[in-house]
Amino acid sequence: MPRQPTKPKQGFNKKETKKTINKKEKGDRAEREVKKIFENSGWQVYKPVRTKFNPKDIFGVGDLLAIKLYQKPHLIQVKTNKKDINFDQAIKQ
Numbered sequence: 001m002p003r004q005p006t007k008p009k010q011g012f013n014k015k016e017t018k019k020t021i022n023k024k025e026k027g028d029r030a031e032r033e034v035k036k037i038f039e040n041s042g043w044q045v046y047k048p049v050r051t052k053f054n055p056k057d058i059f060g061v062g063d064l065l066a067i068k069l070y071q072k073p074h075l076i077q078v079k080t081n082k083k084d085i086n087f088d089q090a091i092k093q
Contacts, residue, residue, distance in 0.1 A: 030080045031063055038076075043068045 035045045043066040048058055058065055062075035 026080050027078065031078045034076060034078050035064055038064070038066045038074075043071075043074075 031047065035047060038045050046058075046065040046067070047063070050056055057063055057077070058075060061077065063078045064074075064076040066074040066076060
């Protein structure tokens, strides 16, 4: 007796899942890079732990919070789709 073809599972697409994972990895990589740049300049950087119940950003605005003695704190929103970002200028402000 020939085997009946099975229906694909609804709501699951391998290509879509792989693309989503790559975007998350790309964002995490960019955040680590920015965190490292600020830490090398003497800033203490806080990145909140992301859980199911915790919002993604700090106050819904930034990904990282950089603090340095006698400096204004920086709330940093990391973007991966922008080009030509001058980190030195951002750190000096």
